Amino acid sequence: MKNNIRQHINKILGLSVLLISTVGCSDFLDEQDPSNLQPESFYTTATHAQAAIAAVYAEARFVGDGAGIFSSNWQFLMAPTGTTTTETAQNSDLNNLYSLSFDANTLHVRNWWGGIYQVIANANLVLENVPGIDMDEAEKNRILSEAKFLRAWAYFYAVRIWGDVPLITLPQSATSEDFSPVRAPQQEVYGLILTDLTEAENGGLPWTDESGRVGQAAVKTLLAKVYLTMAGQPLNETGRYADAAAKAKEVIDNAGPLRLFDTYGELHDESLNNTGEHIFSLQYNDLVASNxxxxxxxxxxxxxxxxxxxxGSTIPDIDFYNSYDDADLRKxxxxxxxxxxxxxxxxxxLFDLGKPYIFKYFNRTADGTEGVPGTAKDNLNLMIFRYAEVLLIYAEAENEVNGPTQGAWDALKAIRDRATLDTPALGTFNAQSFREAVWTERWHELAFEMKxxxxxxxLRQVYNVSTGGFDAFVGHVNLNSDQPLQEKHLLFPLPEQEIINSPNLTQNPGY
Incomplete structure (x- = not known):
């Protein structure tokens, strides 16, 4: 933690120097080195504020960064689920995730810790320094709301991955009081997340933004996800189901341009980035970073x-693929x-590949399709929230509060209709059967999306691809690893180097 904060705290300053057009050749003769700008001299104009929030967005792309040979950070949250496997097995860290033998030195664990706290560090710089800039108030409020959303988004990953985590809310230096922090209880982390999101929700953001900036719909969607998670384990605040249902319903009732795409192909059509079903995505462009x-x-x-x-280091587990109904258009x-x-x-x-592969992110514009050459420029964004998930959040949460209501059934049916699947009549469900129907739909609809x-x-439950039912988390055997999930797997280990660097940090049980 210490090294990550110290290493990255001033990254935004170096990046932003490139965006300042007022530095002329003669300025390099000045006594102050412009590459070593300090926060008090940098955060003085609207351009600085815009550069600062751009740096937070840029750091969020850590999710797509590399993690050694034939591996990427995003595989961290897919490999242990049993829904994917590998046909190359070239990366030992990735293999350890697939086999549930990961530990505190696994590269993906270190990369996610570092990436998350880089986002938090840059967001903290924005929130500390931008309020004092003399600039348009509406744009200032928007930038501050975006920073709060992105800090909450990062902490939401951290608290679900590691449980109790350091709660850093101010820019850090070697003299900071909490430079060697302790792990804050999960309830405190969730408290900050909810405060950030509630303030961002009231910060004057537009409903959506086709440029990819955060809008109100994204804030409300993340709030609904947070409430749904708090209602489950380990907090078990079941009253939050009502909050999740209400917040998801706000998105549904005020959808505006948001909708389910008519076809699944539209989800990976780069010309539709940030429109339709897409609520929030990490932005990719070949000029900066390809998908x-x-x-x-x-x-x-x-x-x-x-x-x-x-x-081929992430391909569908064949048993998971076979768990889709043959009538399911997604198959x-x-x-x-x-x-x-x-x-x-x-x-x-057309030629046969010999087995199914994941098509969800295949960019036909970049890679080509029948008779149409590809552009070789993969500008497809990485979707984080989409409208289908909002419908499933509402269906699950509404059922937990009121049983399977018409509204919950309608939301589930919308997902299944697009998949060309029949949905049993509302009266055939009870709370438990509807609950599992929604869970199953989450596994199939949101597959390969790090969810x-x-x-x-x-849930402390895992979809059983053989039976179509659900097993208890502890003891469930992933068929691609033939290893049972253990109690310790409910949390990932903290990176060993972070504990060495910060003596106040403790390790999660079992690691």
């Missing part, structure tokens, strides 16, 4: 303009989440 989901491509098969390439080749054949080199004759692991932890 980071390349490790889902088949190992060395010519499915794109690149010819034989790809790593249909090149229509839903999977593909088992594609056009040679992206545009040529299943958190469902497993908050």
């Amino acid at each position: 980071p989901m390349g490790n889902m491509y088949p190992n060395f098969q010519p499915v794109t303009y690149r010819g034989p390439s790809g790593t 249909v080749n090149r229509e839903g989440w999977f593909y088992s054949s594609y056009y040679r080199d992206g545009t040529g004759e 299943a692991w958190f469902d497993m932890v908050r």
Whole structure:
């Protein structure tokens, strides 16, 4: 923690120097080195404030950064779920995630800790320094609301991954009182998350923003997710189900441009970034950073303009794939989440891949499709929240409060209608059967979106791909690893180096 905060606290300053057009050649002869600007001299104009929030957004892309050979940070939250496996097994850290043998030195664990606290550090700089800038008040409030959202988003990952975590709310230096912090109780972390999100919700944000900046819909969606999580384990604040249902209903009732796309292909059409079903995404552009989901491509098969390439280090677990109903459009080749054949080199004759691969992030614009060459520029965003999840949050939370109501059933049915699946009549459900129907839909609809692991932890239940039912978390055997989940797996270990650097930190049980 100490090294991460100290290493990254001033990163925004170096980045922002590039955006200041007022520094001329003669300024480099001045006594003060412009590359070593301090917060008191940097945060003075609206341009500085805009550069500062841009740096927070940029740091959020840590999710897509690399994690060693043939691996990426996003695989951290997919590999242990049992929904994915690998056909290359080239990365030992990733293999340890698949086999549930990860530990405090696993690279993905270290990268997520560092990435999360980089976002928090940069957000803290914004929240500390931007209020004093003389600038348009509406734009200032928007920037502060965005920073609060992004800090809450980062802490929400941290508290679900590690439980009690350091709660840092101010910029840090070696003389800071909490430079060697202790782990704050989860309730305190959630308290900050709710405060940040409530203030962001009232900060004058637009409902949505096609440029990719945070809007009110994103804030309300994250609030609904937070409430749903707090209602489950380990906090077990069941009264939060009502809060989750109410907040999700606000998004549904005021949807505006938000909607379910008509086809699944529209979800990975880069021309539709930040529109329709997309509520909040990490922004990718070939000029800065291309879409980071390349490790889902088949190992060395010519499915794109690149010819034989790809790593296959994240592919669907075949048992999970088989758990989809054959009538489910999400299972249909090149229509839903999977593909088992594609056009040679992206545009040529159709050829068989031998097994299903993940199609959810395949960018036909960049990689090519039948008779249409790809652009070789993958500008597809990485979706974080989408409207389908809001419907499922509402269906689950409303059922927990009032049983399977018409509104909850309508929300579930909307998801299943698009999948071309029949939904049993409302009267055939009781609270338990409806609950499991929604859980199952979450596993199938939100697959490969870094959400299943958190469902497993908050529910203490895991989808059994063989029976279609749910097992207790502890003792559930992931078929791709043949290893049972243990009590310790409810939390990940803190990175060992962080504990060495910060003597006040303690390790999670079992590690």
